[in-house]
Amino acid sequence: MASSEEEQKKATIIDGKAIAHTIRSEIASEVQQLSTKHGKVPGLAVIIVGSRKDSQSYVNMKRKACAEVGIKSYDINLPEKVPEAELIQKVQELNAHPDIHGILVQLPLPAHINEENVLNEISIEKDVDGFHPSNIGKLGMKGRDPLFQPCTPKGCLELLSRSGISVKSKRAVVVGRSNIVGLPVALLLLKADDAVIRSSLTHTD
Numbered sequence: 212m213a214s215s216e217e218e219q220k221k222a223t224i225i226d227g228k229a230i231a232h233t234i235r236s237e238i239a240s241e242v243q244q245l246s247t248k249h250g251k252v253p254g255l256a257v258i259i260v261g262s263r264k265d266s267q268s269y270v271n272m273k274r275k276a277c278a279e280v281g282i283k284s285y286d287i288n289l290p291e292k293v294p295e296a297e298l299i300q301k302v303q304e305l306n307a308h309p310d311i312h313g314i315l316v317q318l319p320l321p322a323h324i325n326e327e328n329v330l331n332e333i334s335i336e337k338d339v340d341g342f343h344p345s346n347i348g349k350l351g352m353k354g355r356d357p358l359f360q361p362c363t364p365k366g367c368l369e370l371l372s373r374s375g376i377s378v379k380s381k382r383a384v385v386v387g388r389s390n391i392v393g394l395p396v397a398l399l400l401l402k403a404d405d406a407v408i409r410s411s412l413t414h415t416d
């Protein structure tokens with residue numbers, strides 16, 4: 212095998228924990244600067260409906276991560292049977308709250324609540340999950356940039372770039388096409404190199 216080919220076949224180990232540690236220190240110092248210079252502390256409202264164990268665990272991790280970097284998290288825990296209108300009213304209150312800069316509604320929601328109706332209500336300026344149709348739509352459009360990008364897909368691309376792996380001229384296969392991971396990963400890959408990348412979405416969900 213030619214040496215350049217050998218180079219290309221070499222595996223790269225991605226150290227996710229080390230990268231996460233670096234990113235958290237960067238965010239902590241940005242938050243510190245914001246508060247020193249402008250007297251502002253970023254505020255994130257995290258809404259969870261019901262008591263699914265997996266969702267509780269993800270939400271706890273997000274709240275803990277906020278505390279670690281100095282972001283103030285506002286915990287909103289609503290009962291499983293909360294009416295959709297009440298959840299929407301809560302989102303609207305948070306949209307108008309001056310100390311809350313980001314709103315995150317943990318998914319999935321109980322079956323009686325229409326997820327789309329709720330996500331559409333989040334102000335696009337506070338849509339830190341990037342799930343609002345306007346933000347997702349811009350993610351898919353050439354020359355447009357969403358205000359926020361979904362975090363797990365953004366995390367995948369961030370891991371690659373911080374590990375020195377370029378996606379340019381590569382072929383990518385994305386397994387799954389969920390609104391939360393598969394679809395936005397494919398869109399982010401296209402945005403990263405729309406001239407060359409062909410990303411194929413498999414139909415597992």
Ligand SMILES: Nc1nc2c(c(=O)[nH]1)N[C@@H](CN(C=O)c1ccc(C(=O)N[C@@H](CCC(=O)O)C(=O)O)cc1)CN2
Binds near residue numbers: 316319340363
């Ligand atoms: N409002 C949101 N709701 C949900 C999201 C989200 O991003 N925003 N994503 C998932 C739940 N979730 C975070 O909330 C989440 C779940 C799983 C993973 C993940 O990376 N899983 C890895 C395993 C990681 C490990 O075990 O260490 C995997 O599946 O391979 C990230 C985020 C639904 N709801």
